[in-house]
Amino acid sequence: MIDVNELRFDENGLIPAVVADWITKKVLTLAYMNRESLEITMQKGLTCFWSRSRKQLWLKGETSGNYQHVVSITADCDRDALVVLVKPDGPACHLGTESCFEYPVWESDELHEFSYEGLMKLIEGRKTEKKEGSYTTYLFEKGLDKILKKVGEESTEVIIAAKAEDKKETIYEIADLAYHVMVLMTQAGITLEDIHQELASRHVIDKKVKQEKMT
Numbered sequence: 422m423i424d425v426n427e428l429r430f431d432e433n434g435l436i437p438a439v440v441a442d443w444i445t446k447k448v449l450t451l452a453y454m455n456r457e458s459l460e461i462t463m464q465k466g467l468t469c470f471w472s473r474s475r476k477q478l479w480l481k482g483e484t485s486g487n488y489q490h491v492v493s494i495t496a497d498c499d500r501d502a503l504v505v506l507v508k509p510d511g512p513a514c515h516l517g518t519e520s521c522f523e524y525p526v527w528e529s530d531e532l533h534e535f536s537y538e539g540l541m542k543l544i545e546g547r548k549t550e551k552k553e554g555s556y557t558t559y560l561f562e563k564g565l566d567k568i569l570k571k572v573g574e575e576s577t578e579v580i581i582a583a584k585a586e587d588k589k590e591t592i593y594e595i596a597d598l599a600y601h602v603m604v605l606m607t608q609a610g611i612t613l614e615d616i617h618q619e620l621a622s623r624h625v626i627d628k629k630v631k632q633e634k635m636t
Contacts, residue, residue, distance in 0.1 A: 425460075435471060435473070436453065437503070438452050438470065442509060444614055454471055454503070461478070462494070467481065468480075469481065485515075487513070488509075490508040490509075492507060543557075548608075572602060575598040
């Protein structure tokens with residue numbers, strides 16, 4: 422951990438803070454902090470900024486209820502910018518959107534952005550707004566038993582590929598399994614955040630394993 426005194430505030434006493442979702446890592450907003458707002462942020466565990474237009478402290482969510490619970494604050498190599506990971510209670514943007522960054526300017530034709538969150542939203546969309554010819558929609562129409570059967574089949578395919586020590590095929594089958602598990606999650610009403618929180622809570626797995634070996 423570095424000391425706050427090592428941070429380099431600009432000539433106006435401000436430091437830019439890039440705020441991102443702690444799970445998806447999606448950038449939510451860019452704001453500015455002064456030393457006082459940073460101290461308040463660390464004390465309360467909630468983002469507090471300095472409003473350059475209003476010239477006053479601004480506790481995010483104080484009027485809207487969309488608080489941002491701080492998970493971590495990290496400085497860059499020059500100590501003159503911050504990345505703040507948060508668990509948001511609601512939209513980050515005053516326009517009501519999840520993020521302030523919702524307006525594409527340019528996109529590569531060759532490189533395409535991928536995220537589990539984006540895939541999950543696509544899968545959820547195939548359930549709520551059925552699309553003719555969609556395999557995902559087909560699975561939801563067939564129901565839980567069909568989805569479970571596919572999860573079982575793909576699990577077996579992963580085992581066979583891994584046993585054969587075929588890395589390329591194992592990757593392919595794991596991807597298939599991951600997709601079908603996400604379909605199952607959507608069917609069961611389980612979110613990526615549910616899984617993230619469950620994994621994050623397992624801090625004593627290694628300790629338990631060691632204890633079992635000793636006994």
